[in-house]
Amino acid sequence: MSKIKIAELFYSIQGEGRYMGVPSVFLRTFGCNFRCAGFGMPRGELSKEADDIAVMNAMHPFQKYEELPLVSTGCDSYASWHPDFKNLSPMLTSDAIVERTMEILPNNEWGTAHLVITGGEPLLGWQRAYPDLLNHPKMGKLKEITFETNGTQKLTPEFKQYLKQWAQNPPFASREITFSVSAKLPCSGEKWEEAILPEVVCEYEEVGTAYLKFVIATEEDFEDAKRAVIEYRKAGFTGHVYLMPVGGVESVYALNNRRVADLAMKNGLRYSDRLQVPLFKNEWGT
Numbered sequence: 001m002s003k004i005k006i007a008e009l010f011y012s013i014q015g016e017g018r019y020m021g022v023p024s025v026f027l028r029t030f031g032c033n034f035r036c037a038g039f040g041m042p043r044g045e046l047s048k049e050a051d052d053i054a055v056m057n058a059m060h061p062f063q064k065y066e067e068l069p070l071v072s073t074g075c076d077s078y079a080s081w082h083p084d085f086k087n088l089s090p091m092l093t094s095d096a097i098v099e100r101t102m103e104i105l106p107n108n109e110w111g112t113a114h115l116v117i118t119g120g121e122p123l124l125g126w127q128r129a130y131p132d133l134l135n136h137p138k139m140g141k142l143k144e145i146t147f148e149t150n151g152t153q154k155l156t157p158e159f160k161q162y163l164k165q166w167a168q169n170p171p172f173a174s175r176e177i178t179f180s181v182s183a184k185l186p187c188s189g190e191k192w193e194e195a196i197l198p199e200v201v202c203e204y205e206e207v208g209t210a211y212l213k214f215v216i217a218t219e220e221d222f223e224d225a226k227r228a229v230i231e232y233r234k235a236g237f238t239g240h241v242y243l244m245p246v247g248g249v250e251s252v253y254a255l256n257n258r259r260v261a262d263l264a265m266k267n268g269l270r271y272s273d274r275l276q277v278p279l280f281k282n283e284w285g286t
């Protein structure tokens with residue numbers, strides 16, 4: 001039976017993108033190919049918050065994921081990839097993941113809830129384990145699935161084929177699959193040529209709905225987003241584009257959400273909130 005290293009598994013409201021407001025199970029896989037230490041920092045500088053927490057952890061190890069401090073710069077999901085916290089993410093079998101999922105769903109059934117497979121970067125090696133999980137008999141009534149990805153990981157031929165065959169196979173024929181692509185602009189601290197990979201994202205559109213979501217703090221970020229959109233469109237990408245304010249903590253988010261909404265309106269793009277910040281203070285498990 002397949003196993004997946006799980007950083008978090010919780011039930012909440014989707015705060016971002018196409019399914020904003022929809023009750024959702026979040027399955028946060030461990031591991032990411034990026035660090036995104038530039039978020040919330042002046043251009044060219046990288047956050048050390050996650051590494052500072054790792055130093056604290058070395059002296060007094062945190063026992064649970066929920067005990068870890070939240071950060072205001074860098075990746076707000078740092079514990080889902082930072083090697084120093086990997087002991088807090090257990091390797092779970094598909095059966096164990098499904099059992100836990102059914103326990104946290106209201107009335108222990110999918111109802112209108114949708115599944116968000118997030119990270120870290122959920123399309124790293126775990127692609128090989130998803131068919132086992134998604135074919136589980138107790139997942140039969142699940143209708144909507146979103147992969148929250150940074151858009152750099154190609155689908156393996158096996159996983160792509162698996163997703164394509166859903167269309168012909170009851171009870172999965174009515175399943176809808178979405179790729180929420182949070183492509184990383186230079187403000188993330190990642191390199192353009194490694195982060196903006198239009199041909200990878202175009203491939204997602206072959207098996208589901210894909211949209212782009214850009215985290216914006218400044219006009220410069222917005223100019224980068226426009227440049228990226230031109231590249232994606234040139235490659236044939238047809239999906240929607242969202243602008244989303246930077247800010248894993250409320251003080252930062254509240255500084256620029258209105259400005260980003262105005263930019264989206266003026267430019268005919270979609271605005272994505274981060275409902276988890278004002279609603280739940282972006283705490284772990286929300």
Ligand code: SF4
Nearest residue numbers: 032034035036075120
């Ligand atoms: S891609 Fe996402 S999970 Fe990975 S480091 Fe960047 S923000 Fe964090």
